[in-house]
Amino acid sequence: MIVKSRQVSGELKLMRILNARMELEDKDKQNYFNLEKGFEGELKFDALMTNLQQERLILNDLLLEKNTTKFQIDSFHIAQATVYHFEVKNFEGDYYIEKDRFFTYSGKEVLNPLHQLRRSETLLRQVFQNSGFSFPIESYLIFVNPSFTLYQAPKDPYIIFPTQLDRFLLKMNRAPSSNLNTRHTKLAEKLLALHQIDDPYKRLPLYSFEGVRKGVMCGSCYSFDVSVGEYYTICNDCKCTEESDNAILRSISEFQLLFPERKITTSIIYDWCEVIKSVKTIRRNLAKNFKQIGYGKWVYYENRN
Ligand SMILES: [Zn+2]
Structure with a gap:
């Protein structure tokens, strides 16, 4: 066992x-x-x-x-x-x-x-x-x-x-x-x-938000050559398909892992994902999967426990 x-x-x-x-x-x-x-x-x-x-x-x-x-x-x-x-x-x-x-x-x-x-x-x-x-x-x-x-x-x-x-x-x-x-x-x-x-x-190389590449990458082969559609994200390298909401969530969790001290806001995730055309898509995704803290322009998100 x-x-x-x-x-x-x-x-x-x-x-x-x-x-x-x-x-x-x-x-x-x-x-x-x-x-x-x-x-x-x-x-x-x-x-x-x-x-x-x-x-x-x-x-x-x-x-x-x-x-x-x-x-x-x-x-x-x-x-x-x-x-x-x-x-x-x-x-x-x-x-x-x-x-x-x-x-x-x-x-x-x-x-x-x-x-x-x-x-x-x-x-x-x-x-x-x-x-x-x-x-x-x-x-x-x-x-x-x-x-x-x-x-x-x-x-x-x-x-x-x-x-x-x-x-x-x-x-x-x-x-x-x-x-x-x-x-x-x-x-x-x-x-x-x-x-x-x-x-x-403490064992990681030095990195910063500014210094790392932004964008959604393929969850299987880590390629950035992906086409993010409304419903599905397709990797142009390994051809694997993932639901776009999933790909966005995965990218958010990558951001959280790399920058655990940073607050999750719509605008930072919009910058992070880069290829997602609409801020609304990001906001909808965050609202659906995270706990909203604060109001108006001070809104940020935390993991739901
Ligand atoms: Zn791939």
């Missing part, structure tokens, strides 16, 4: 919008690319885990904190006798390990994911101890990309390579997990309660 499902992270949502609406510097582009790649890998891992037969409680993307250190757990499974902690990597291409350090084939050092795994495990044990849970923890580093190769790989049973994934699933399916009780649900509830809300804004 999935207790906490995986969502597109706030940071990835924001970076998708920024990447479409401004020219990112190389390092920010690389960061955005890594986020997309990581998320894609996690989805691949989730899809694999749907083949597990036994009952278990699954919590994805947990952000915990111990001694002011935040640490992320890609996936966490509570089974009958053991809890499993997974760090998922979607590395592609050739890598090598030298003296416990991790490099791409061209020699660029990356954070050793095994260190990351061990560090999270240590912190997780402390969280367990503090909360009075004594389940044994098994931590695995899972490489999901079939085109990944690691030279000089250590013989570590807790590292699972793409070619070993099928066998690993078989092994997991053999572990008994049919009797989950309140002790297991209590642990899931505790971890959910400890889950922290991430603040992605």
Whole structure:
């Protein structure tokens, strides 16, 4: 049973919008690319885990904190006798390990994911101890990309390579997990309660309302080459169709994500959407979907709770 499902992270949502609406510097582009790649890998891992037969409680993307250190757990499974902690990597291409350090084939050092795994495990044990849970923890580093190769790989049973994934699933399916009780649900509830809300804004590149591209973009391929009709918006690149009211709402939510401090007014959304010809359309959309605050020319809108 999935207790906490995986969502597109706030940071990835924001970076998708920024990447479409401004020219990112190389390092920010690389960061955005890594986020997309990581998320894609996690989805691949989730899809694999749907083949597990036994009952278990699954919590994805947990952000915990111990001694002011935040640490992320890609996936966490509570089974009958053991809890499993997974760090998922979607590395592609050739890598090598030298003296416990991790490099791409061209020699660029990356954070050793095994260190990351061990560090999270240590912190997780402390969280367990503090909360009075004594389940044994098994931590695995899972490489999901079939085109990944690691030279000089250590013989570590807790590292699972793409070619070993099928066998690993078989092994997991053999572990008994049919009797989950309140002790297991209590642990899931505790971890959910400890889950922290991430603040992605401090990691974003600098941007401003003036500096980002305005307009309605396609929700699938992020192209700005869209034709917004009265009822439907059609992307001229990927040809997908969306109701225009939806496309406007989506653009408003992009604006809200990028500028959470700014008030939503008809005129700012009119400027933001750019291609919507009529102010009335924007006003109707805002009135229908948001809560109106104030009167006359001071009107602005807030999300309905
Ligand atoms: Zn498109």
